[in-house]
Amino acid sequence: MLGLSTIIAFGVHIRHRLDAAAILTNLDVYFPPSKEYVMRWLIGFIDAEGNFQVFIDRNYLRVMFRIRLHIDDILVLKLIMAYLHVGQVTIDGNSAVYTISNVDQLMAVLIPLIKKYGLVTTKLDDFNIFVSMVEHLVNSGTSRLDEATMAVVVELIKSINRGRTSYTIIDPSLITDEWLIGFIEGEGTFGIKNLMPYFSIGQHARSAVVLDRIKLVLSSLPNTFNFTQDSEPPVVTTTTNSRTNVISLSVQNIDSLYDYVIGFFLKNPFLSRKGYDFKLWLIVLYLYKWGYAYLPEGRALILKISLHINDGRYSTNPNAGPAPTTDEINAVLALEVLVERTEGINQLEFSKALARTFTRTVYIRDNGVLLNTTPYTSYGDAHQSIGLPRNSRAIGRNIDTGKKFKNRYTFSSRMDDNST
Numbered sequence: 001m002l003g004l005s006t007i008i009a010f011g012v013h014i015r016h017r018l019d020a021a022a023i024l025t026n027l028d029v030y031f032p033p034s035k036e037y038v039m040r041w042l043i044g045f046i047d048a049e050g051n052f053q054v055f056i057d058r059n060y061l062r063v064m065f066r067i068r069l070h071i072d073d074i075l076v077l078k079l080i081m082a083y084l085h086v087g088q089v090t091i092d093g094n095s096a097v098y099t100i101s102n103v104d105q106l107m108a109v110l111i112p113l114i115k116k117y118g119l120v121t122t123k124l125d126d127f128n129i130f131v132s133m134v135e136h137l138v139n140s141g142t143s144r145l146d147e148a149t150m151a152v153v154v155e156l157i158k159s160i161n162r163g164r165t166s167y168t169i170i171d172p173s174l175i176t177d178e179w180l181i182g183f184i185e186g187e188g189t190f191g192i193k194n195l196m197p198y199f200s201i202g203q204h205a206r207s208a209v210v211l212d213r214i215k216l217v218l219s220s221l222p223n224t225f226n227f228t229q230d231s232e233p234p235v236v237t238t239t240t241n242s243r244t245n246v247i248s249l250s251v252q253n254i255d256s257l258y259d260y261v262i263g264f265f266l267k268n269p270f271l272s273r274k275g276y277d278f279k280l281w282l283i284v285l286y287l288y289k290w291g292y293a294y295l296p297e298g299r300a301l302i303l304k305i306s307l308h309i310n311d312g313r314y315s316t317n318p319n320a321g322p323a324p325t326t327d328e329i330n331a332v333l334a335l336e337v338l339v340e341r342t343e344g345i346n347q348l349e350f351s352k353a354l355a356r357t358f359t360r361t362v363y364i365r366d367n368g369v370l371l372n373t374t375p376y377t378s379y380g381d382a383h384q385s386i387g388l389p390r391n392s393r394a395i396g397r398n399i400d401t402g403k404k405f406k407n408r409y410t411f412s413s414r415m416d417d418n419s420t
Contacts, residue, residue: 035083037178038079038083038271039083039113040117040176040178040179040182041178041179041181041182041185041271042080042083042113042182043113043114043117043118043120043179043182044120044178044179044180044181044182044184044185044186045067045080045182045183045185045186045271045272046067046114046119046123046182047119047120047121047123047179047182047183047186048182048183048184048185048186048187049067049068049069049186050065050066050067050123051065051066051067051068052065052123052126052127052129052130052160053065053066053130054129054130054133054153054156054157054160056145056150056153056154056157059144059145059150060143060144060145061133061136061143061144061145061153062101062143063101063103063106063130063133063134064099064100064101065087065099065100065101065106065110065130066097066098066099066100067080067097067098068092068095068096068097069095069096069097070094070095070096070314070316071091071093071094071095071096071315071316072273072313072314072315072316073096073272073273074089074091074096075272075273076185076271076272076273077089077096077097077098079271080098081098084100084109084110084113085109086100086102086105086108086109086110087099087105094316103134103137103138106134107134107135107138111131111134114127117174117179118171118174120171120174120175120179120183120210121203121207121210122204122206122207125160126160129156129159129160130160132156133153133156136149175210175213175214175217177264177267177268178268180214180217180268181265181268181269181270181271182271183201183214184201184274185270185271185274187201187202187203188200188201188274189201189202189310190274190277190278190281190309190310191281191310192281192284192302192306192309194397194398194401194403195293195302195306195400195401196252196288197252197254197257197281197284197288198250198251198252198257199250199251199257199261200248200249200250200251201214201248201249201250202246202247202248202249203246203247204244204245204246204247205240205245205246205247211238211247211249214249215236215238215249218234218236218249218251218261219233219234219235220233221233221234221260221261221263221264222260222263223259223260224259224260224262224263224264224266225258225259225262225263226259227258227259227343228255228258228259228343228345228346228347229343230346231255231256231259231260231346232253232255232256233256233260234251234253234256234257234260234261235253235256236249236250236251237249237251237252253347254285254288254289255289255346255347257285258285258286258289262282262285273313276309276313277309277310277313280305280308280309280323280324281305283305283324283329284302284305284306287301287302287332288347289341289347290337290341291337291339291341291350291354292332292333292335292337294337294351294354294355294358295332295335295337296400296413296414297331297332297335298332298335299399299400299413300400301324301328301329301332303400303401304321304322304324304328305324307319307320307321308320308321308322308324337354338354338357339353339357359377360376360377360378360379360382361375361376361377361413361414362375362376362377362378362379362382362399362412362413363375363376363411363412363413363414363415364376364382364385364386364409364411365409365410365411365412366408367408368410370415371385371386372385373415375415379392379395379396382395382411383395386409394409394411395411398410399411399412399413400413
């Protein structure tokens with residue numbers, strides 16, 4: 001977990017410098033405070049990543065509980081196995097898989113655990129069918145199916161997991177802090193888009209009632225680090241992907257993320273490598289809150305972090321970026337920000353004040369070829385040079401990100417930019 005000195009540094013009434021060494025210590029896994037925390041966390045993680053499998057092997061009924069993750073996340077599966085004292089962890093290509101297939105272990109450990117704390121998503125319906133199949137195996141004393149039972153099982157299998165068309169109304173009051181952390185470890189994202197940090201949670205529309213409850217939880221978080229006066233509670237936006245029918249909740253406001261949201265995550269430890277993403281994302285949020293993100297060096301650091309977290313941290317990703325070092329982070333934090341952040345100024349006002357201190361320097365490359373060795377000194381002039389309206393937002397959104405605009409132009413604030 002983050003050290004006390006680091007938590008204090010986020011807080012609050014006076015400005016503190018971030019201790020990068022403390023943030024980057026023990027990046028891989030947080031260690032939990034109690035078994036009870038782990039069990040409640042695990043239910044949320046199962047709601048996100050667990051899979052209840054029922055299938056027929058020739059004329060035999062088989063049941064299996066499984067969690068499949070990327071092989072780099074094997075430690076959290078070993079942690080789960082260590083706490084439950086049942087099951088096994090195996091490697092399958094680039095995946096690590098935690099499996100419980102022993103009927104006695106399912107009846108004695110997993111099923112009572114889930115019944116005690118309660119699943120919250122529509123995965124509850126899959127669990128109920130799974131339990132009925134496990135109980136059948138126990139009561140019948142055999143896994144061999146007769147013709148009549150076979151027909152019933154086949155129909156039940158059709159209705160489990162993705163085959164389900166009707167759902168039990170769940171009790172959203174079962175959502176606890178621990179459950180939410182576990183669920184976020186599976187379905188949450190500490191993301192960076194156009195070099196801006198955001199937090200989001202996605203889930204299929206069939207669990208919309210769960211997302212509504214999560215939205216209420218996020219919107220009602222207390223102001224933990226109340227540096228900014230009149231900082232607004234998180235505004236949680238909702239979007240739906242019409243193709244996948246996945247609903248996403250997101251929070252993007254810097255002050256809301258800083259003053260309200262991160263306090264929740266600092267209080268409730270992560271158990272998986274999602275904590276790694278959170279810590280590096282936390283540094284990006286800090287850079288914005290205190291103005292370092294508006295410096296070329298700050299943007300370069302954020303770009304490096306954005307290429308390294310989430311999918312970028314996986315060892316199997318051929319495009320994975322290197323991790324930032326403590327020295328690189330501290331070098332940015334040692335730079336001078338020309339506008340002092342005060343309690344009475346919000347992020348929008350702060351960014352505008354910072355912008356007035358900068359000389360707008362823009363270099364444009366067309367498929368990697370520098371257009372002009374003399375930089376443009378305004379976004380308007382730079383936009384106009386490539387046929388865009390002067391008030392376009394293309395450069396503001398893409399400068400120093402390394403992303404191609406119109407699949408050809410990249411924008412940078414330094415001539416020696418190597419992000420392309």
